[in-house]
Amino acid sequence: MDDHIAIAEKLIKKANKKLDGWGLIGSKHKDVAKLLDQAANSYKLAKSKYKARETYINLAIHHLKTKTKLEAAATAFVDAAHCYDITSVDEAIDCLEQGAATYYQKAAQLYYKEIVERHESEKNIEKAMHFFEKAAELFQNKELTVSANQCYQKAAQLAAQIEQYSMAIEIFKKIATRSLSHSLLMDEAQRHLFNAGICRLCQGDDVVAMDMSVMRYVDMYPIFLIHGRLGVQILDLH
Template sequence: MEQIRETLKGKAPKNGGKNGDRAGSVYIKLANCHMKYLQLNSMYEAGSACVDAANCYKKTSTTEAVACYNQAVNIFLDNGRLHMAAKYCKEIGELYELEKNYKQAIVYFERSAELFQGEEVTTSANQCKLKVAMFSAQLEQYQKAIENFEEIARHSLNINLLKYGVRGHLLNAGLCQLCKGDVVAINNSLERYQDLDPTFSRTREYKFFADLAATIDEEDVLKFTNVVKEFDSMTPLDAWKTTLLLRVKEALKAKELEDDDLT
C-alpha cells in the first residue's frame, strides 16, 4: 500500500489526459487494497480513494468517473455514511448535467435528495430536488416537475433563509401547469398555492401566473405575449422559464389555428 501511495506522488495529474487516467487507475488499486481490510477506517479510506480516482477521471472520461463515484457511494452506504453517499450522488448528477444527459442526472439527483433528506439536510435536499424539477420540465415530464417544485415550496415555508424563495418555486410549478394546458388544473393550482402560502397572492409572481392563466382560458396569443413582455421588463426571465413559455405560446397558436379551421 505504501508503494502505491509513493507511485501516486509521481503520477498526480497536472494537466489531465493520460496522467489523469494513470492516476485514476492507481487510486482504484489503492481502494482495492483498503477493501481487503474489514476495519471501518480502511473502508472509509477505500471510499476516499475511489473519490480521488473519480476526480482524476472527470476531465477525460465521464463513464470512468461515474463508475468510481458509484463505487465510493456503495462503500459509504455500506458503512452508514449517508451524507458522504449523498454528496457523491450529487457529483454524479452534476457530471451528467454537464453532458446534458438530463435523464440520468435526474436519477442521481433524486437519490442524493433522498439521502440528504434522511440526514435532515433540508437545504441540500432541496437543491437536488430543484435540479430534478427543472430537468423533468425540460424533458416534458411536467407532473413530476410540479410535484418537486411544490414539495420544495412546502419545505421552505418555515425556514427563514428559504421562505423568500417560495414564490419562485410556486411560479415554476405554475409554468409547468401551463405547459400541461389543463385549464381546470391551472385554476385549482392558483387556489392551492394561495392556501399553501397566504402571502403568495400579493406577489408579482402570483399576478404573472394568474394573468397567464387567464390568457390560456381565453386562448388569446396576443394577450399572452403582452403579459410575458410586461413581466420580463420588470423581472428578466431566465432561459428555463423562457423555454417553457415558448412551449405554452406555441400550443396556444396551434389551438388558435385549430379553432380558425373549424370556423
C-alpha cells in the first residue's frame, strides 16, 4: 500500500511540475490529465479513498478549466463519487450531480441512473423519483422519446409506491400523450392510461369521477375501450 501511495504522490508532483513548466498547451494538459488519472488509480490500489477522491475531483476541475474534455470531467466526478463509502451517499450524490451538470447528454444516459440507484439504495423514494423525472427531461430534450418514457414510467411507479397518486396519474397521462404522438408507441398509450386509472382507484375516486376519467382517456385514445377492454376492466373494478 505504501508503494502505491508513494507512486501516486510522485505522479502528482510530476503533474504539478508539468503545469508550471513550458510546453504546447494541448499536449501539456493531456499529460497532466493522464498523470492525475494514474495517481488517482494508485491511491485506489492503496485503498486511500479520500486521496483518490480528491485527485479525481482535481482531475475533473483540470478538465473544466482547460475546457478540453467535458465528458472526461464528468467521468472524473463519477469516479470520485465511487470512492465514497456507502454511508456517505449525500456526498457521493453531490459528485454525481456535478458530473451530470458538466456533460448534459451523458448525464441522462449514465449519471442520473447512478444518482437514482444511490437514492433507491437509501430508500429515499422521493429523491429517486425527482431524478428519474430530471433524466426523462434530458432524454426528451434530445428527442429520445422511448428512453424518456421509461424514466417517466419509473417516476410514476415510485410516486404510486409512496401513495402520491395524483402525481402518478399526471405522469402516466403525460407518457400516454407523448406515446400517442409517435406511431410506433401508440399501442403503449393504453397501458399508461390503464395505470392512471388504477391510481385513481387507489386514491378512492368515486364512480362518477372514474366514469369521467375513463371517458377522457377514450377521447385521447379511442381504442382504449377495445384493445384488451382495459377501460371496461377499470369500470368493473369499482
